[in-house]
Amino acid sequence: MIRFMIISMFPLPKKTIVFKPYIPNFMGAVDHFFSHVVGKPVLDGLQKSLNMTDSDMEASRMTLYRFGNVSSSLIWYVMAYGEAKGRIKKGDRVWQLAFGSGFKCCSIVWRANRTIDHDEDLSNPWRNEIDEFPVRLDCFKEKLYFD
Numbered sequence: 001m002i003r004f005m006i007i008s009m010f011p012l013p014k015k016t017i018v019f020k021p022y023i024p025n026f027m028g029a030v031d032h033f034f035s036h037v038v039g040k041p042v043l044d045g046l047q048k049s050l051n052m053t054d055s056d057m058e059a060s061r062m063t064l065y066r067f068g069n070v071s072s073s074l075i076w077y078v079m080a081y082g083e084a085k086g087r088i089k090k091g092d093r094v095w096q097l098a099f100g101s102g103f104k105c106c107s108i109v110w111r112a113n114r115t116i117d118h119d120e121d122l123s124n125p126w127r128n129e130i131d132e133f134p135v136r137l138d139c140f141k142e143k144l145y146f147d
Contacts, residue, residue: 023051026095030109032088033057034078036098037064046097059085062133072098077125081133083116084126090115 027033033056035046043064047057059081067077075098082088094110118124126133 023049026050027052027056029093030095031092032059032082032094034075034082034094034096035060036072036096037067037069037074037078038099039069040064042099058134061137062135065135065137066129066133072100080124081126081130083121084118084124084130085133086116086118088112088116 033050033052035043035057037043037060040061043057043060046052047054059078063074063078063081067074075096079088079094079096082094088094090112092112094112096108096110098106100106116124118127118130121127124130
């Protein structure tokens with residue numbers, strides 16, 4: 001009883017062990033990553049937590065810059081960016097990641113069954129402006145999208 005009181009009053013210092021979380025190299029499994037354009041803070045967090053490069057996030061950031069956040073339909077505009085840039089080739093694996101309200105999340109991996117010629121694809125929303133992208137977002141002083 002006395003021992004319990006002494007330990008309760010003067011607890012022993014606990015050893016703190018810090019573990020670094022394991023984050024796999026997702027880009028080793030896929031060729032392209034296209035995220036739902038939610039907002040800049042979410043894209044920043046996603047890039048950091050998944051160890052993505054700026055080029056991995058380019059399509060999502062440019063879509064947010066050009067169209068803003070227009071909900072889940074924007075995931076196809078992000079993929080169209082990659083097609084218009086001529087980056088998606090036959091056989092490439094494309095990872096699409098989308099978010100919904102609450103805890104909803106959808107992830108799918110596609111395999112491209114053909115290479116898209118962006119000059120002949122008249123339905124691509126980027127076809128008339130793709131050569132103007134990517135733009136430098138860090139040179140703007142004002143906020144371009146919601147923080």
